[in-house]
Amino acid sequence: MLRRKSLAIGLRALHSATSVSAKHPKPLHIPVLLEEVLENLNLNDQSMVLDLTFGAGGHSEEVLKRYSKSHVFALDRDEQAFSLAKEMSAKYSQRLTPMLGKFSELHELLQAAGLSYGEINAAIIDPGCSSMQFDEPGRGFSLAYDGPLDMRMDGNRNTNQPTAADVVNHLSEEEIDMILLKYGDERLSKKIARSIVENRPIHTTKALAEAVGNAFSYRSHMIGTDAIGRRRHAATKTFMALRIFVNDEINELHSGITTVGRYLSDKGRLAIITFHPNEDRLVKQALNVKDFVKLPTCENSETKTLGRNAIWTNLHKGVILPCKAEIQNNTRARSAKLRVAVKNMTTDASVKS
Ligand SMILES: C[S@@+](CC[C@H](N)C(=O)[O-])C[C@H]1O[C@@H](n2cnc3c(N)ncnc32)[C@H](O)[C@@H]1O
Structure with a gap:
């Protein structure tokens, strides 16, 4: 480096x-x-x-x-x-x-x-x-705000493009597991995928964050630290993986x-x-x-x-x-x-x- x-x-x-x-x-x-x-x-x-x-x-x-x-x-x-x-x-x-x-x-x-x-x-x-995208709750990219679970960078330009809600509500547990592992490097992908499926239907960012949090036994959903030592939410990698998948x-x-x-x-x-x-x-x-x-x-x-x-x-x-x-x-x-x-x-x- x-x-x-x-x-x-x-x-x-x-x-x-x-x-x-x-x-x-x-x-x-x-x-x-x-x-x-x-x-x-x-x-x-x-x-x-x-x-x-x-x-x-x-x-x-x-x-x-x-x-x-x-x-x-x-x-x-x-x-x-x-x-x-x-x-x-x-x-x-x-x-x-x-x-x-x-x-x-x-x-x-x-x-x-x-x-x-x-x-x-x-x-x-x-x-x-x-x-601009992260900070607009209506776009559904961020864990920090409650909003519709959308995450499409194209917005409504392409109506055939699935939203993050489509992904978590319609794909199988195995497919969700694969997305979390591949695009989020999420070690607990299996547990989280199971919890997502058990908590369906999920339509908001808050509901997804809670579903992911339910996969963990700790009371707090803040786990680990990021690159500058700040506590990280348990769903951070899940959000990133879904965004990468939705937008290919x-x-x-x-x-x-x-x-x-x-x-x-x-x-x-x-x-x-x-x-x-x-x-x-x-x-x-x-x-x-x-x-x-x-x-x-x-x-x-x-x-x-x-x-x-x-x-x-x-x-x-x-x-x-x-x-x-x-x-x-x-x-x-x-x-x-x-x-x-x-x-x-x-x-x-x-x-x-
Ligand atoms: C990190 S921001 C860029 C910020 C910009 N360099 C600035 O200084 O304001 C990334 C931007 O790239 C766009 N973007 C991401 N993937 C894209 C793609 N495959 N095709 C076109 N635009 C894309 C996003 O919509 C977003 O607006």
Whole structure:
């Protein structure tokens, strides 16, 4: 692991860490590892930047402010984030192109925006939920508030997408166990899955937290500690696992990295922040992949190598972590890890836009 960045960098980040919109005077989300991301992207005044996780636009806005003729293509699957991106676009003379969609829809959105492979100089992926999503009880992401057990980042955009309530009320005990184990690294997945099934139907975040709590023999539902020593609720990992499952976050991330690999220019850079071991494992593997492959489909069971178009070089040996000052100011930064990779074109590129 890289040594922690100096306090000075953290303090600079604190001062610029204010994703404020004209209509929302309070910061909606504090961008994580802002200075570290920007100083690793090798940007200039002409840079074309792809922000795959616009959120409240903290990273995007800093690019627009610092690089006078830069252009940001800003993606988010959440309609509220998309509205904020439209506000920001107006504020910066259309130097930002807002795009509403998921990582798996990015290729089509970039094509519609008139981009071809190799035209982007730098990309940022800061996945998971924004504070706006966590702090809105109606979205059902947080244990801290009672609300409907929803957790869909897309909201009602895709009415076929199951909510977290659909998952806990309709999947089998074994399937719930698997989700908790795989996406939450939850050691007590079996016990919790059983308790969830016994407490059905579950329609609210509070009811889910109670169902999980019932799986434990302790009177208090606060167990263990998090990365900064705070007591953790017994249902923390369950909430995370369900959110990852509902939003198909791991496959989405894989898809995002693959598409970025195609649209980055030679020596273009990708900064990815991860927040939990599942994400970090995937990112580590994806950045070591040398070939573009077409995975088997229902129609064709072959795995086909499309070409050796992009090869990532990791810029640092390990990960960059937030400094203490940043974590003190923004506890959501506590589990963040930043990886930065450079794309190298090879001469036998065979994948065309
Ligand atoms: C941690 S926030 C990003 C915060 C942002 N960097 C900032 O400084 O304001 C993550 C955002 O990514 C979005 N997101 C997560 N997964 C996504 C996906 N697969 N496709 C598109 N957007 C996604 C979420 O909706 C959320 O708004």
